Amino acid sequence: MANNPNRKSVSRLWRLLFVLLIPCLSAAEVQRPLIYKIDIKREIDQTTQLYLSQGLAEANALNAAGVLIHMNTYGGQVDMADSMRTAILYSPIPVYVFIDNNAASAGALISIAAKKIYMRKGANIGAATVVNQTGEAMPDKYQSYMRAMIRSTAEAHGKDTIIQGRDTVVRWVRDPAIAEAMVDERIAIPNLVDSTKVLTFTAEEAIRWGYCEGLAESVDEVITQCLGYPDYELKSYAPTWLDNLKGFLMNPAIQSLLILIIIGGIYFELQTPGMGFPSAAAILAAILYFAPLYIDGLAQNWEILVFICGILLVAVEIFVLPGFGVAGIGGIILIILGLTLSLLNNFNFDFRNVTPPDFGRATLTVLLGLGAGFILMLWLSNRIGNKGLLRKVALNADLESSVSAHVPPGLTGKEGIAETVLRPSGKVRIDDEWYDGVSEAGFIDKGTKVKVVRFENAQVYVQPVRPDTSNA
Numbered sequence: 471m472a473n474n475p476n477r478k479s480v481s482r483l484w485r486l487l488f489v490l491l492i493p494c495l496s497a498a499e500v501q502r503p504l505i506y507k508i509d510i511k512r513e514i515d516q517t518t519q520l521y522l523s524q525g526l527a528e529a530n531a532l533n534a535a536g537v538l539i540h541m542n543t544y545g546g547q548v549d550m551a552d553s554m555r556t557a558i559l560y561s562p563i564p565v566y567v568f569i570d571n572n573a574a575s576a577g578a579l580i581s582i583a584a585k586k587i588y589m590r591k592g593a594n595i596g597a598a599t600v601v602n603q604t605g606e607a608m609p610d611k612y613q614s615y616m617r618a619m620i621r622s623t624a625e626a627h628g629k630d631t632i633i634q635g636r637d638t639v640v641r642w643v644r645d646p647a648i649a650e651a652m653v654d655e656r657i658a659i660p661n662l663v664d665s666t667k668v669l670t671f672t673a674e675e676a677i678r679w680g681y682c683e684g685l686a687e688s689v690d691e692v693i694t695q696c697l698g699y700p701d702y703e704l705k706s707y708a709p710t711w712l713d714n715l716k717g718f719l720m721n722p723a724i725q726s727l728l729i730l731i732i733i734g735g736i737y738f739e740l741q742t743p744g745m746g747f748p749s750a751a752a753i754l755a756a757i758l759y760f761a762p763l764y765i766d767g768l769a770q771n772w773e774i775l776v777f778i779c780g781i782l783l784v785a786v787e788i789f790v791l792p793g794f795g796v797a798g799i800g801g802i803i804l805i806i807l808g809l810t811l812s813l814l815n816n817f818n819f820d821f822r823n824v825t826p827p828d829f830g831r832a833t834l835t836v837l838l839g840l841g842a843g844f845i846l847m848l849w850l851s852n853r854i855g856n857k858g859l860l861r862k863v864a865l866n867a868d869l870e871s872s873v874s875a876h877v878p879p880g881l882t883g884k885e886g887i888a889e890t891v892l893r894p895s896g897k898v899r900i901d902d903e904w905y906d907g908v909s910e911a912g913f914i915d916k917g918t919k920v921k922v923v924r925f926e927n928a929q930v931y932v933q934p935v936r937p938d939t940s941n942a
Contacts, residue, residue: 503535503699506563507689507706510539514546514554514576517709517717522554525707529563532705536697537565539584540689545575548600548612549831552619555583559626568692569593569682574670575601578652579616582623582644586683588692589673595681596652596670615827617653624649644680716762722835729809729839731755736781737843760812769812777808809836881925885935888918898932905930 506529510518522539529537539558545551558565558580567573567584573595581587581595589595598620600612607613627643651657651669658665662679676682686692693699718724735752760777763769783801813832886900888907892914898907900922906929907920914920920932 502701502703504532504703504705505693505697505699506532506534506537507704508537508539509706510577510580511542511570514543514551514580515717516547516550516720517714518543518546519550519553520713520717520720521707521709523557524713526557526561526563526565528707530561534563534705535699535702537561537563538689538692538697539565539567539580540570541567541573541577541581542570543574543577544572545577545598548576548579548616548619549827551576551579552827554580555619555623558583559623566692566697568686568689569595569673575599579620579623582620582649582681583626585627586696587676587681588684588686588696589676589682590687591673591685593673594670595676597668598652599655599668600653613653617650620649620653621646642680648679648681716765719758719762722831725759725813725835726839726842728755728759729836730843732759733840733843736784759809763812773808773811775808776804776811780804780806780808806836806840809839881930882922885919885921886932888914888916888920888932891916892920892932895929898930900930907932909933 506525508522508525510521512518526537564585565583566586566588567581569577569581569587569589571590571593573581573593574597576598578595578598587595598616600608600616602608624642624644624646629640629642632639632641647657648659648662648669651659651663653668655668656665657663657669659669663669671679671681673682673685677684684696686696689704693702693704719728732752732755735748735750735755738748756777760769760774764774780801780803783797783804786797786801810832813835814828881900884900886898886905888896889899889904890896892898892907892909894909894912896907896909896914898905898920908929908931909920910923910931911933914932914934919935921935922930922932924931
């Protein structure tokens with residue numbers, strides 16, 4: 471039988487396609503699943519929350535097969551732990567936790583949010599009671615919120631349906647009552663914990679009661695033996711110095727301190743002539759306050775603009791308008807709003823993603839900063855310029871050489887010159903004697919002719935002398 475030329479052509483075509491497909495098949499075979507690792511081996515705070523949020527974002531961008539949190543922590547801030555556990559629960563990529571020794575308090579809450587928990591022999595999880603800085607338990611209203619939060623985290627994993635013979639049993643993947651017992655010593659679990667102790671699991675106990683899926687001694691063992699990826703690619707989140715700086719500046723205590731410097735700097739700048747150290751300190755503190763919030767997407771342009779408008783209204787009240795009225799009060803309200811809204815995760819005026827604890831923490835941070843700034847102003851107002859490290863910041867009140875300690879009779883009604891800017895306080899010269907002067911007519915420029923209207927508390931109160939235009 472003669473060979474069919476068409477059949478030979480088809481055969482050669484198939485061989486060519488097979489040769490071309492070999493590299494593609496090889497490439498598919500060597501593509502390994504990516505496991506993204508995030509270390510949480512410090513106190514739970516703004517910095518660790520930043521690590522987790524940025525790590526999850528990068529893992530999602532790299533299309534990772536899973537995220538493994540390598541954990542060893544004694545706990546930390548509950549509000550940060552709440553944010554972290556929410557991010558884990560709603561992550562599109564499965565999140566696993568490897569507890570390397572400790573997952574206490576806030577660490578336990580974060581671990582329970584993960585899809586699966588693995589522990590090293592000798593590790594512990596639990597003891598999630600809310601405590602203060604001295605280690606004492608907080609009042610019950612704080613414990614109540616933590617109980618509900620850890621219970622709902624356990625409930626989020628749902629229930630399993632188990633068929634045993636002719637019986638069907640439905641049980642929680644992670645029993646919420648057990649999670650609640652980690653917070654409240656009043657919760658009793660039969661054969662596990664009585665009503666006088668807060669629950670903490672060892673690794674073996676956690677496996678027995680459904681709070682651990684297995685034991686492992688290393689990250690590699692978790693990935694290969696527990697997760698079932700014998701050949702994988704591992705990438706770890708590497709925080710930069712900028713991440714650590716952002717986390718530090720977003721600490722509520724630091725934010726309150728920055729607010730204190732902003733308010734104090736503005737106040738003392740208004741009390742001294744020219745632009746100097748107080749204004750520089752206030753500007754730097756404002757930049758350090760808003761910059762990390764703006765980079766993190768919390769502070770928006772309009773919120774920063776609200777703060778700036780508040781500052782401008784206060785300045786108008788001091789320099790332009792006599793007394794203290796609508797502009798001053800409105801300015802203070804806008805300053806507080808700008809500082810507070812910048813701490814909240816809202817989009818324009820949509821506050822659906824803002825929880826009551828978030829709002830309470832933001833308000834408390836701002837009010838603490840404002841209150842401390844007000845107290846500092848009262849304290850420094852009586853001490854600045856007299857003694858201490860701040861004596862060179864203000865005008866030197868040397869009564870013997872620069873300001874007359876002797877008050878001549880008939881000072882009221884005399885005219886003199888403003889030797890410094892009065893806004894409203896400064897220095898005036900009358901009959902070649904220098905006095906502490908206070909303007910009763912708003913802002914007075916240096917060199918302006920002034921007239922004394924009264925003398926009280928070792929200060930002369932002056933008004934600018936208006937040019938006589940009666941003969942014009």
